[in-house]
Amino acid sequence: MGQQTVDPVIAGWAAGFRPVRDGEYFPPHSPGCVGCGPANPHGLHLAVRRHGEGVQAEHTFDDRHTGAPGVAHGGAVAMAFDDLFGFLLYLLGELAVTRDLRVSYLAPVRLNAAYMLRADHGARVGRRIPVSAELRNHDNVVVATAEATFVVVDTHHFTRAAGR
Numbered sequence: 001m002g003q004q005t006v007d008p009v010i011a012g013w014a015a016g017f018r019p020v021r022d023g024e025y026f027p028p029h030s031p032g033c034v035g036c037g038p039a040n041p042h043g044l045h046l047a048v049r050r051h052g053e054g055v056q057a058e059h060t061f062d063d064r065h066t067g068a069p070g071v072a073h074g075g076a077v078a079m080a081f082d083d084l085f086g087f088l089l090y091l092l093g094e095l096a097v098t099r100d101l102r103v104s105y106l107a108p109v110r111l112n113a114a115y116m117l118r119a120d121h122g123a124r125v126g127r128r129i130p131v132s133a134e135l136r137n138h139d140n141v142v143v144a145t146a147e148a149t150f151v152v153v154d155t156h157h158f159t160r161a162a163g164r
């Protein structure tokens, strides 16, 4: 590393994740994370908690994430899923990144309405971790689903990506 400064967020990930009890909220990936960071004014501000061996979040998309009038942009919905998957890593104790993400949009996701997100992981195979998630409306109807493959990386992946 020499004289280079290690990003404190990456250093924190490298130090490992603290245990989180069932029902407890996780810390954000970073203060500026567009999915969950409280300091990002453009972000979703997802608040994610442990639910058994999975994770869940209540979320309301707002006008900042408009696609068609009154409807959440599909990219914003995909971002919510992708960020939610990132919290499964806290449970797994692995550093990993999204290699692919497939979203099925089954019904429009309305703005300013509460939804429930839930994600679970499968068993790691090689460096691959399969994950899946659902988005349900207040009537408990599934309006979108997602599947992704996360690939396990080491901290150098993030320091390289950050140009450090």
Ligand SMILES: CCCCCCCCCC(=O)SCCNC(=O)CCNC(=O)[C@H](O)C(C)(C)COP(=O)(O)OP(=O)(O)OC[C@H]1O[C@@H](n2cnc3c(N)ncnc32)[C@H](O)[C@@H]1OP(=O)(O)O
Binding pocket: 013, 029, 082, 083, 085, 086, 089, 090, 094, 095, 096, 097, 098, 099, 100, 125, 126, 127, 128, 149, 151, 153, 157
């Ligand atoms: C706590 C940490 C929180 C982090 C923040 C979370 C935020 C939310 C999640 C994100 O937004 S992550 C950011 C978006 N993703 C990226 O920026 C990743 C960009 N891609 C890469 O850097 C590389 O492609 C990657 C590190 C993922 C893989 O490159 P490698 O050269 O290291 O691996 P390789 O391509 O050889 O494939 C690794 C494994 O994945 C498998 N694989 C590759 N593509 C696949 C595919 N499409 N489907 C299934 N498996 C696949 C491949 O067969 C192999 O399996 P095995 O290890 O079992 O042999």
